[in-house]
Amino acid sequence: xxxxxxxxxxxxxTRGQQVTLSCSPISGxxxxxxxxxxxxxxxxxxFEYFSETQRNKGNFPGRFSGxxxxxxxxxxxxxxxxxxxxxLYLCASSGSGTGELFFxxxxxxxxx
Amino acid sequence: GQQxxxxxxxxxxxxxEDVSMxxxxxxxxxxxxxxxxxxxxxxxLLIALYKAGELTSNGRLTAQFGITRKDSFLNISAxxxxxxxxxxxxxxxxxxxxxSNYQLIWGAGTKLIIKP
Numbered sequence: 001x002x003x004x005x006x007x008x009x010x011x012x013x014t015r016g017q018q019v020t021l022s023c024s025p026i027s028g029x030x031x032x033x034x035x036x037x038x039x040x041x042x043x044x045x046x047f048e049y050f051s052e053t054q055r056n057k058g059n060f061p062g063r064f065s066g067x068x069x070x071x072x073x074x075x076x077x078x079x080x081x082x083x084x085x086x087x088l089y090l091c092a093s094s095g096s097g098t099g100e101l102f103f104x105x106x107x108x109x110x111x112x
Numbered sequence: 113g114q115q116x117x118x119x120x121x122x123x124x125x126x127x128x129e130d131v132s133m134x135x136x137x138x139x140x141x142x143x144x145x146x147x148x149x150x151x152x153x154x155x156x157l158l159i160a161l162y163k164a165g166e167l168t169s170n171g172r173l174t175a176q177f178g179i180t181r182k183d184s185f186l187n188i189s190a191x192x193x194x195x196x197x198x199x200x201x202x203x204x205x206x207x208x209x210x211x212s213n214y215q216l217i218w219g220a221g222t223k224l225i226i227k228p
Contacts, residue, residue: 004154033216042220043155043200056215090154098162099143099204099216103154 002027004104006091012110018079021107025072025093031055032074033101034066035090043090049074078109086111115139118201118219124227125191133199133222134185141203142214144177144184149198149221158199159186191226198223 005024013019025032033056034046045058049068066076072093078085088108092101118135125131135144143162147155159170161177161184168175174187184203188195201219 043218045216045218092154097214098160099145099202099214100157100160101147101155101216103156105153 004091004093004102006089006104006107008107009105010108010110012112013081014112015081015083017081018077019081019109020075020077021089021091021109023074023076023091023093023104025074025091026095026102029093029095029102030072031094031097032068032072033092033094034074034076035092036060037088037090037106038086046076046089081111083111085109115217116201116203116219118222120222121220122223122225124225127191127193127226129191131188131191131195131224132185133201134183135201135203135219136183137203137217138182139205140181141205141217142181143204144175145202145204146173146175146184146186147200147202149200151197155198155200188224191224193226196224196226 007022031050033048036044047066048056052068063079068074088106090103090106092103094101116135116137145160146158148158149155159168159175164177164181165179166177172189176185198221200221203217205215
């Protein structure tokens with residue numbers, strides 16, 4: 001099975017811009033979760049999608065949004081970027097509903 | 113905020129030493145999971161535990177689901193250089209409301225560093 005694929009791997013944006021990150025889950029997995037990871041902050045849950053519906057949402061401002069398509073691929077968008085949004089954004093897919101997640105390598109966003 | 117207390121925050125060990133880390137909570141969890149993250153990569157699942165008291169091994173790794181369902185530990189025996197990385201515990205709790213999914217709660221991670 002191909003793993004979870006995230007694109008782009010690296011990107012640099014400036015404050016005020018917006019960014020869209022993409023995630024292709026493992027074939028057959030219908031759940032996709034997004035996490036933000038910054039040094040010293042661990043993994044912060046953004047949201048989870050299942051069958052095109054947002055099923056869970058973390059405590060992030062409305063500038064962070066996501067969606068899932070019928071083929072289970074997911075995108076997340078961050079609008080009006082701030083310096084503090086610089087982080088590694090991780091996508092994970094799941095097919096079991098037990099917390100067993102398969103992570104992609106992440107998209108590293110730098111905001112200047 | 114974090115609802116799982118993971119300790120220690122970091123560990124400096126000599127190659128060949130045994131390692132122990134744990135996660136505790138004031139809440140009951142249905143599942144405990146241990147992940148490892150290598151630099152520049154996403155976390156990878158090491159061990160999943162589903163029943164209170166369950167003890168599971170994966171090579172040199174051993175993890176246990178605490179009998180109270182409020183804690184879990186991970187042991188690594190005879191550490192080797194490729195064990196370096198960040199280890200995360202995670203646990204699942206029942207959903208907060210009927211139409212939402214289970215909650216997956218994460219610990220802050222234990223950074224394992226092997227002294228040269």
